[in-house]
Amino acid sequence: MLGHARARAEPLELSLYAGDAGHERGQAAVVCFPARGEHVAAAVDVAVRHDRSFVARGSGTGLAGGATPVGRPVLIVTTRLNRIIEVDVDARIAWVEPGVLNLDLSRAIRHLGLHYAPDPSSQAACTIGGNVATNAGGPHCLASGVTATHVLAVDVVLPDATMARLGGLEPDQPGYDLRGCFVGSEGTMGIATRIAVRLTPNPPAVRTLLLDFSSIDDAAATVSGIIAAGVVPAALEMMDAPITRAVEDFVGAGYPRDAAAVLLVELDGLEAGVAAEVEEVSRVGRASGARTVRIAADDAERELLWKGRKSAFGAIARIAPDYYLHDAVVPRTRLVDVLRRVGAVCAEQRLTVLNVFHAGDGNLHPLIAFDAREPGIWARVREAGDEILRACVEAGGVLSGEHGIGLEKRDAMSLVFGPDDLDAQARLRDAFDPAGRANPDKVLPRGSRCGELGPVPPSSAGEGMWI
């Protein structure tokens, strides 16, 4: 079932699949390219019988090292499982294979007046299977919810190589919500082979606004003011001064280069409600000190405004050759405090930081731009990252909003959770994977299980991890 075409162990292949889009690297024993669900089960079965661990990988766009092969595992790449199996327009449900690209699904159903709502920035490249693994978000998850709210059922290969359907098209399932447990489990509870997702009707009215401010405080006050006014926009994104300038230089989206912060607000729904919300957002913005409120006049202008936001990471290359993108969430009301702290931390470490993030749900993405060739820079980048995470947690936040824990934040889990909390998570994981075979080095730090002894190493990824 897994001949040469579907399983490779040459050094080139192994090095191509040594990591994801984050900074951790490892090496697999063998890389498998299943084209059917049974191939996935066969690959996991090989791991079981050879007493190996296995790691699932989609497009490798993850940033937390969730798909990085650690400990010479069987690496199972799902990109050839890329069929949209079925679209039920009346029920607004699609069955897809895990390797289907996020944007490809929305494109394939556009003519039906439907779309798939979660839209991570990497949506042109990331797979829906990977989205399920990390419970991916995106700008438009503010109103419509992250991946977990859009996944109805998952056919999975469990870590013992047996197959099961978790969840279902029926609105309720008897017993525990295993589907809910699986989504966001970062490949530690098995591998999805088919996914049923909910499709969302395209809204008839969409308006996009760009508000610009002479201070970050005013922009953040506008975010809180919009929510307090009873408006939950489809998207509510913030960009600070450095990233606004970088983006403007890069794509010329018409962002004011002298703004201290800009807000990109999208409102959708039916005509009258959207018109009223445009009024309300404009009013709140002006009352909170917005210098200008620009309302996109047509689709072309809308797309241009979004192009600026979506080009943010490409624009960084003009500032420095490398970047480290963080992901943490704080209560909306603490945004200003935490942004100030992020700025101070990076200033202290003499690092350039840019902020472009999902302000509406408090999901920060501080982006540190640097040149990896500079001696000692990595230590400063990491120290700043740790300090930023601590600041977010102290403000009542969490470690990740949409990227996941993976390897990157595994050892920070104890900042958020106590020993009993981690023990409960370990119990849930072990119920799915008693042999500890599925992506074993990810998500939970060593010592999570009560009674588990031994020191917590900084990382088990080994040499060359932070290249």
Place this chain on the structure above:
Amino acid sequence: MDLIRAEEEVARVVGAAVRVDPVGAGTHREVGGRPPQEATVVRAPVGVVAYDAADLTITVGAGTTVAELTEVLVSAGQECALDPRDPTATVGGTIASGLSGPRRPRVGPLRDQVLEVRFATADGRLVRGGGPTVKNVTGYDIPRLLVGSLGTIGVLTRVILRCRPLPASVWWGVSADAPGAVRARCLRPATVAWDGALTWVRLEGHRADVEAEATGAGLEPAGACSWPVGEHRGRASVAPGRVVDLGRALEAMSGLRWVAEIGVGTVHVATDSEAALGAARAETERRGGWLLREAGAPGLDGFGIDLPNGALLARVKAAFDPTGKLAPGRLPLAKSVPPLHGEVTLGGVPAL
């Protein structure tokens, strides 16, 4: 006594008890399996702990009633979409029962409303899962594990819930057209309910939108849809594409009152005859679904079917409650934990 002290006391009692019966307001006592006999009754703490309207989150003791929660939220122009049939239900009981309200198409199922949980474990610890923010992938989704677990994983003591602004207006209309067609004419209806003759639609939002949508969908103004009542009550769950077919089958049976949620797949069934509820269950199962007993029907099993993924469910249960002391009888799981490789076996070892 402040809430944390009360939670610690719950954990102490749960840890020391031989059998535990978590009780809220008693509004969901007949949902699923029967509550245990001769068990230590445990009640969760009551009260609003923290509410920041600008964060759209509220922290409450799990013993707080939904009515109390709603009163606090409405004063700030917000709501939390728990929507139990009886608002005297507690927040914890509503979550543990797992029953979503009828506005699910617009606000999402119950499981999407719970951000963080704290619960007492079988061995007497207090465990926290999830987080206080609306977006969070920090570790495993423990809150979703607790939703619908009927008290068998832990006893909920405190939760953080997602809030939302109250809709600007709410309007009910009715149409005699086919339910699927009525639903297709509305963008984000809160409820589309069908009783075999008429389709009721609840619209929420800006008044002008609601009016335009009502006109476009050919709806006549009507009172709110009423959900069926009777001594024996259940909730059928089928794939949304099969709900009209199930409705037609139920229509042909006598002594049943039912209302189907179109686009969802839930059918609420009530009757004065236990046998009729059993017959409705058989029709549901014939269409690949299942029917949960919600009230009455002492002769019927709570779920009617073997729970899917029984071995995995049993392992999850055993991981949190190895002696089976939490709410025994409410979720019919396998008594012993089956070995691995017990569900589907593959053929020979494939060549690599």
